[in-house]
Amino acid sequence: MVATATPLLRRAAAFAGGVALTLGALLSVPTAAQASTDYGPAAWVPASTSNYTNASRESDYNINYVVIHTVQGSYTSAINWFQNPAAQVSAHYVVSKGGAVTQMVREADVAWHAGNWTYNTQSIGIEHEGFVEQDGWYTEAMYQASAAIVRSVTSKYGIPRDRAHIIGHNEVPGATHTDPGARWNWSYFMQLVNGTTPPPSWTSTVDNTTAGRFTASANWGTSTYSAQRFGADYRFANPEAVSDAAWYKFNIPATASYRVEVWYPANTGYNATTPYVVATTGGNQTVHVNQQGSGGVWVNLGTFSLAAGDYNAVGVSRWSGGAGYVIADAVKLTRV
Numbered sequence: 014m015v016a017t018a019t020p021l022l023r024r025a026a027a028f029a030g031g032v033a034l035t036l037g038a039l040l041s042v043p044t045a046a047q048a049s050t051d052y053g054p055a056a057w058v059p060a061s062t063s064n065y066t067n068a069s070r071e072s073d074y075n076i077n078y079v080v081i082h083t084v085q086g087s088y089t090s091a092i093n094w095f096q097n098p099a100a101q102v103s104a105h106y107v108v109s110k111g112g113a114v115t116q117m118v119r120e121a122d123v124a125w126h127a128g129n130w131t132y133n134t135q136s137i138g139i140e141h142e143g144f145v146e147q148d149g150w151y152t153e154a155m156y157q158a159s160a161a162i163v164r165s166v167t168s169k170y171g172i173p174r175d176r177a178h179i180i181g182h183n184e185v186p187g188a189t190h191t192d193p194g195a196r197w198n199w200s201y202f203m204q205l206v207n208g209t210t211p212p213p214s215w216t217s218t219v220d221n222t223t224a225g226r227f228t229a230s231a232n233w234g235t236s237t238y239s240a241q242r243f244g245a246d247y248r249f250a251n252p253e254a255v256s257d258a259a260w261y262k263f264n265i266p267a268t269a270s271y272r273v274e275v276w277y278p279a280n281t282g283y284n285a286t287t288p289y290v291v292a293t294t295g296g297n298q299t300v301h302v303n304q305q306g307s308g309g310v311w312v313n314l315g316t317f318s319l320a321a322g323d324y325n326a327v328g329v330s331r332w333s334g335g336a337g338y339v340i341a342d343a344v345k346l347t348r349v
Contacts, residue, residue, distance in 0.1 A: 052165055054158075055106060055114040063098035066123040068134075076120070076170040078136035079163050079179045080127050081202075083150075083192035088113065088142040102126065104138035106162055112154030114162065120169075127185045137166045145194035146244065148218060156198070160205035167206070174207050195243050195276065195343075200311070216347040219261040220244045228325070229259035229341065239278030241309030243343035247277065250331050252284055252339055258328035259341035268294065268321045269348050272313060275327075276343040279308025284337040288330040294318040299330070304340050316349055 049055035070076055084091040088109035095103045095117045104126045105118045118124040118138075126138030139159055143150025163179060172178050176199065182190045196218070219226040222244050233248045248259055265271070273291055277283075283304040291298045291314065300314045319326060329341040 049116040051120045052106070052114070052116060052162060054161065055116040058092055058096070058115050058117055060095040060103040060117040060124075061098040061100065064095055064100050064103040065118045065125055066133075068121060068123045070121045070123070070134075071170065074123070074134040076135060076137060076166070077172060077178060078132060079166060079172065080132065080136045080138050080182055080185060081159070081180065081193050081197070082126060082138060082140045082182045083145050083194060083197075084140050084142055085144055085192075086142075088115075091140050091142065092117065104140040106138070107140045107142070108155055108159050108162070109142045110150055110152050110155055112152075112158040114158055120166065127182065127188075128190065129185050129187055132185050137162075139163070141193065145192050145196065148196060148220070148223070151193075151196055151198065156202055156205055160202060163206045164208075174203070176203065179203070179206065195309070198311075201347075215266050216345065217263055218343060218345040219263060220343045221248045221259070221341055222246065226262045227259065227341075228262070230257055232257055232331070233259055233341065239280060239308070241278035243276040247340055247342040249338040249340050252333040252335060252337070253331050255331055258290060258330045260325035260328045261344040262324060263326045263346055264323040265319050265321050265326060265346070267348075268319070270316050271319045272316050272347045272349050273327060274311040274313050274345045274347070275302065276311055276345070277302075277304050277308055277340045278342065279304055279306050281305050282337050284333050284335045284339045286333050286335040287339045288333055289314055290328040290330050291317050292319070292324065292326050292328075294320050301333075305337070311345060319346070 047057045049057040088107060091107045092115055094100050103118050103124045105116060105120060105124050107115045120137060123133050124138045125133060127133045127136060139162060141155060167174050182188060182192045220243055221227045229248055233250045235246050236249055237246045275289060285303045285305050286301045287304045289300045289302055327344045329339060331339055333339055
């Protein structure tokens, strides 16, 4: 449920669809939980009756969507805030980094989470512990737990298991929020929802701001120009026939096959043949990417054999025959 304003006290209006995490909420402890009657693995900790609308779905309204949110805070703080009558917000479920699930509004009732009354009446809202702008919150346990909830509610209410019906808060019409954000792996999550893939054994993301994991010369500038950037900013450089790559360092656990994905903001003035260099077990391999399009999403470069160790595994080279800036933003590796 993250907005683009300050991180914690950013949501207070009724039906605004967010968790305003006050100091009291951060410090207090949730009440003892009972078992959920809607979803067996969940604990039941009811939200304040001031924070949702009693209903009899699907008699009153059809349930057509699942909306994915990020708390911008902890699991406990979200639970406490939804219990606070002043909050004027709620969600049906809250999921922790460790995979714990608490239900706070009955599925038959209307939680106030989407910032859009029509979508509130037609959706199940799922909050996830964490911060959109920080790595490490969207864990395997969280993905698995959340996907299990989605499988349950989609089966129960006949909701199609596709991205038109399982959406982020940022995709609700009129949304002013950005959650779940760039770090949420929609492709993997939807595979879990649809039961088409086993969980990966290892994945790691390095941004251009990740401490000790990114290196670039002074020829690489820093920009916040594009809203499609992965994190706080990204790097750019003029193309030249020089060995002056920006490198992403990964601590790779084992020699194996890894999917390499890259994130960059796109612009018609950027380079159409940006070279990404992958340090494979058979030597460096170069994949050229058109950075004039497909920005603000993970772009798959392919699957490569990478050696175990802590080293510069992927680079963005300036050695392009095209015009326009080459961009270095974020890289993700996943063992397959």
